[in-house]
Structure formats: C-alpha cells, structure tokens
Amino acid sequence: MPITHPANGTRSPTVALMYHALFREEMPSGQDPHYTLHADDFDRHLQQLAATQGGTSTAAVLNGFPQAQAILTFDDGHMSNFTLAFPMLLKHGMRADFFINPATVGTPGFARWSELREMAEAGMSIQSHGYDHVYLTHLSARKLRETLSAARHEIEQRIGQPVTLLAPPGGRMPANLTAIARECGYARILSSIPGRLPRVLPGDSSIPRMAVTRAIDETVFARWIEGNRSSILRERLRYQGLSLAKRMLGDAGYERVRARTLAALRGAS
Ligand SMILES: [Zn+2]
16 A cells, blocks of 8 residues: 555655656657557556546655655656657646756757756756766766766756756666765666655665556556555566676677567567
C-alpha cells in the first residue's frame, strides 16, 4: 500500500517514472524504439494517475507540494516533450521534470529553448541531464565538474528558473558523482535504478526511477503507481542483471550486443 501522509491523509509519491520520447503517427528517427511510447499510452497513464492522486514533478515535491501518486520525469529533451507530453500534462493539470542537454537543445529532433521556456512558465521543471549526454563515468573529476556546472548555468540562464536536479545520462553514476554534483549546485540526483520512493526524498543518495518502456502494460503500470513491492523488485533485479552485463561488456560492447539483439528481433517479427 502507498505510504499515507500522516498530517493530512494525502499521499506522498510512491514512485518516480522516467519517460523519454513520445510519438503519434510515426516513430521518430534516431530514437530508441524500446523507450519511445505512443502518445495514447502516455495519455492512459495520465488517466490512471488522475484516478488516484495525480502526477507531479520532483521540483514541486521539494518545493513543499508532496501530494501526488507519482513523480513524472522525461529525459533527453526530445521535441515530443513539447509537442505531445506538455499539452497532455496541462490537460490533466499535472507537472513533470524535463532533464535536458544544452548541447542538443534546438538541434533536429529536440525541443528549442523558447519551447522549454514556455513549458517552465506553465509550471514544468526544466533540469539537467548533463551538458551533452556523454556518460559521466567516462569523465575525469575535472571534466565532470566542468560539464555539470556548464549545464546547470546554461539552463538557469536560458530558462530563468533554478536548476537543482541532475539525471545522469544513461543512468551512469561515477563514485564521486554525489560530492561533485553538490559542489556544482545540485541538490538531488535522479538515478535510473528502479525502486520505491521514501516519504522524504533523500538528499545524500540518489532518487530511484522506474523506466517506462513500450513493454509496460496498464496492469504493470497500475502496480508500480500503487507502490507494489514485488513488481518494483522485479524491475530492480532486471536492472541489476543489465548493469552486470554492461560492466562485463563495457558500454561500447553492450551497445553492440543490444543493437544486434534488437535487429534480430525486428527481423523475426
Ligand atoms: Zn538520456
């Protein structure tokens, strides 16, 4: 059962959900099909959330509005964040955090600064996904400091709202990340490790997130937002298996194996 807020009977979020791109007619080119959801599926998720306590952003929770069923987040700043996700969130009166890379803003397939500003002005939270989507595990401490600072300053300057949240690209978190992110002005890190949210979001360890892929059906989604322990544990175990494969093969080796597997699956279907 979800944790009940003792003071007023409303809930703090059970899970943080991680989305990427959405599509309506055609799958956008260059996007990972596994992580790209049909807009109707996203709308169904918002309806499922609307039937409970709704969805909100991490920024809103940290700013003292913790009552929601789930936290909604988007990684990568895909243009569909603006064209599809944003109007649907507004329709349902919900908020989300959007983790973007300054280096790709306004390039083909990605939202522009003016669009991100419009989203921020309507209550969305625009946050940092690093400067250019290079995995942070590939950087020296000096480079890591540079990229995290540059990303935060540029987003703050362009959007005009505080940037205090970091979602590391590819979920890759070097051991020195928490300390360096804090030095660079980030209050919280959102990971890609699946898990339930504690009632008070941790400042010293990362905030877990559930990756919403095309493979997630309405039943599984309902279990996640209820905070069902076994469904969430299953995701965590799967994630740990994948992390082990990534460590054994290295990032490049893992991507090669994954691309071959996806191509073979497409060939078979
Ligand atoms: Zn990403």
